[in-house]
Amino acid sequence: SPAGYRKMPDEYQHQIRQLFHIFAQQENYPLLYHCSAGKDRTGIASALLLKLLGADREQILDDYMASLANGDQFYVNEAWIGGLLEAVDASGGIDNYLNLHGVPSEDRQAIRRLLIVRD
Numbered sequence: 001s002p003a004g005y006r007k008m009p010d011e012y013q014h015q016i017r018q019l020f021h022i023f024a025q026q027e028n029y030p031l032l033y034h035c036s037a038g039k040d041r042t043g044i045a046s047a048l049l050l051k052l053l054g055a056d057r058e059q060i061l062d063d064y065m066a067s068l069a070n071g072d073q074f075y076v077n078e079a080w081i082g083g084l085l086e087a088v089d090a091s092g093g094i095d096n097y098l099n100l101h102g103v104p105s106e107d108r109q110a111i112r113r114l115l116i117v118r119d
Contacts, residue, residue, distance in 0.1 A: 005084040008044055009101055017102035019045055024110035039067040039076050047081050051094040052108060053115055057085055 009016055022028050035041040043064050050060045064081040091097040098108055 005080045006087045013101050020103040020107050024107035026114055044084055047084055051088060
């Protein structure tokens, strides 16, 4: 549910902080991360990462909804990840949201430096 997706980052704050710290370390690449179904915790982590990297709402929703290609057993709903994105926006944006969830500025900057390719 949208409410569940809004609450999940609070419930998994320690894991989000750890994951984003791992994302911030160049020696960890290439990197694979997943959960049992790859759509809830992983979907939230991926949405937050994409948002941090500057992806727009439509790109993030499209990426999340691609989970439907994994089979009928994976029920996804655009409103769920949309609820998370609304919480990010309501907090003042992705940097403030991740800061509130314990992801330090140094890690956020390092992730952008490592994963955004500029021409």
